[in-house]
Amino acid sequence: MSADFVIHMAERGVYMILIVCGPLLLLALAVGLIVSIFQATTQIQEQTLAFVPKIVAVLIGLIFFGPWMLSRMVSYAYEIFNNLTKFIG
Numbered sequence: 001m002s003a004d005f006v007i008h009m010a011e012r013g014v015y016m017i018l019i020v021c022g023p024l025l026l027l028a029l030a031v032g033l034i035v036s037i038f039q040a041t042t043q044i045q046e047q048t049l050a051f052v053p054k055i056v057a058v059l060i061g062l063i064f065f066g067p068w069m070l071s072r073m074v075s076y077a078y079e080i081f082n083n084l085t086k087f088i089g
Helices: 003-042 048-082 084-088
Strands: none
Touching: 003 048, 048 084
């Protein structure tokens, strides 16, 4: 196993994490921005108002994006386990 191969596999792992987590992070970012604008315009500074909508949005996002995220992770794990001989040898 060469150093280039290890770097390539680490790069693919980080890329997979970004692809799988990206939709939920963007959803939380968008909801947080909307809530922040709402708080700034109404001058309501309640701390729970910032967190509860993001948690609800991420849970709803998991319902919609969950099957896609799971299929991406399973295909990545299948690819790693299928090429296990390259990792050991």
